[in-house]
Amino acid sequence: xxxxxxxxxxxxxxxxxxxxxxxxxxxxxxxxxxxxxxxxxxxxxxxxxxxxxxxxxxxxxxxxxxxxxxxxxxxxxxxxxxxxxxxxxxxxxxxxxxxxxxxxxxxxxxxxxxxxxxxxxxxxxxxxxxxxxxxxxxxxxxxxxxxxxxxxxxxxxxxxxxxxxxxxxxxxxxxxxxxxxxxxxxxxxxxxxxxxxxxxxxxxxxxxxxxxxxxxxxxxxxxxxxxxxxxxxxxxxxxxxxxxxxxxxxxxxxxxxxxxxxxxxxxxxxxxxxxxxxxxxxx
Numbered sequence: 001x002x003x004x005x006x007x008x009x010x011x012x013x014x015x016x017x018x019x020x021x022x023x024x025x026x027x028x029x030x031x032x033x034x035x036x037x038x039x040x041x042x043x044x045x046x047x048x049x050x051x052x053x054x055x056x057x058x059x060x061x062x063x064x065x066x067x068x069x070x071x072x073x074x075x076x077x078x079x080x081x082x083x084x085x086x087x088x089x090x091x092x093x094x095x096x097x098x099x100x101x102x103x104x105x106x107x108x109x110x111x112x113x114x115x116x117x118x119x120x121x122x123x124x125x126x127x128x129x130x131x132x133x134x135x136x137x138x139x140x141x142x143x144x145x146x147x148x149x150x151x152x153x154x155x156x157x158x159x160x161x162x163x164x165x166x167x168x169x170x171x172x173x174x175x176x177x178x179x180x181x182x183x184x185x186x187x188x189x190x191x192x193x194x195x196x197x198x199x200x201x202x203x204x205x206x207x208x209x210x211x212x213x214x215x216x217x218x219x220x221x222x223x224x225x226x227x228x229x230x231x232x233x234x235x236x237x238x239x240x241x242x243x244x245x246x247x248x249x250x251x252x253x254x255x256x257x258x259x260x261x262x263x264x265x266x267x268x269x270x271x272x273x274x275x276x277x278x279x280x281x282x283x
Contacts, residue, residue: 005206009153014084016202024087025049032090045274049091051197051258056267057082058197060100060127067123068115070108072193077156078107079196081146087202088149095275097124097131102142110154131275156201159192162210176234178227180214187221188213191252198251204244211240212248 005011016024028049047053058079065075081103101124108115117136124132147154167185171178180188191213195201200209215235218228235242 005157008157009155010157011205013151013153014202015205018203021087021199021202028087028090032092035090035092045092045277046270047092047274049086051255052262052267053091054197055255055259055262056264056271057096057100059264060097061104064100064104064124064127067127068104068120070104071111071113072189073158073160074104074107074111074113076158076160076193076196077111078103080156080201081107081150081154083196083199083202085146085149092274095131095278096271097128097275098133098139098142099146100124101132102139102146105139106143106146106154110156130272157206159195159206159209159213160189162207163188163192163213166207166210166214170238171231171234175237176230178230178234184217184222187217191216194255195248195252198255200248200251203251204248208240208244208248211235212245212252215245216249216252 061075061079061082065078078100082099085099085103101120105115105117105120108120117139121132121134121136121139125134163185167180170176171180188210192209195209195213200212214231218231222228235245
């Protein structure tokens with residue numbers, strides 16, 4: 001395990017360029033064309049791992065997280081696991097409800113807040129009784145599948161620590177002297193939570209996500225124009241990659257645009273149709 005992001009498996013094995021991500025997704029799409037379930041054509045089921053699906057999965061994650069009264073960082077770790085997993089495995093191959101439950105189960109272990117498998121399966125069945133099997137071994141088997149696809153690299157560095165460090169130490173430097181209010185900090189935190197729906201944690205270091213959350217908060221919600229001007233000065237001095245800040249900002253703006261037209265009902269029907277098809281094929 002690495003205490004530093006720069007020498008971590010996250011940076012060395014799970015950080016990609018945009019082109020590399022596209023290549024992985026193209027491989028998944030090619031795989032999906034060859035998927036075949038007897039008596040059913042999966043290609044006719046309108047399921048894609050797009051922004052709408054990612055919002056749906058995010059909501060599932062938080063629904064179960066609330067049932068289990070989990071800390072936000074556990075859910076964020078679980079979402080990173082899920083994003084990485086779906087870079088290797090087609091969403092049309094798996095029970096996404098069991099995937100969500102398993103990612104949370106493993107994340108709880110990694111964040112030193114383990115949940116008993118029986119309790120987790122029970123709460124997951126309360127949320128989605130049709131799609132979570134009562135057999136505990138199914139989740140245990142999926143755990144091994146998940147860890148294998150993640151190449152056993154399970155340590156995740158989050159932007160939350162970077163955000164706190166920047167707010168408490170860097171921005172209080174006499175050159176800037178920027179005071180971030182409690183409301184602004186909470187908005188930054190919420191933006192970071194939303195960022196896990198996107199590819200940002202496969203593309204950028206944690207400090208880029210943290211700085212992006214600060215920038216968006218000050219641009220969108222702060223009424224203090226001088227504070228924003230000083231923050232821009234900080235960006236110029238701190239030598240971060242401004243192109244990455246711009247790209248990550250665009251990722252979030254695109255997410256919020258999609259969220260405005262998000263249709264959960266249609267998506268849920270398509271997911272349930274897919275899972276019923278997969279379930280019938282296994283009987």
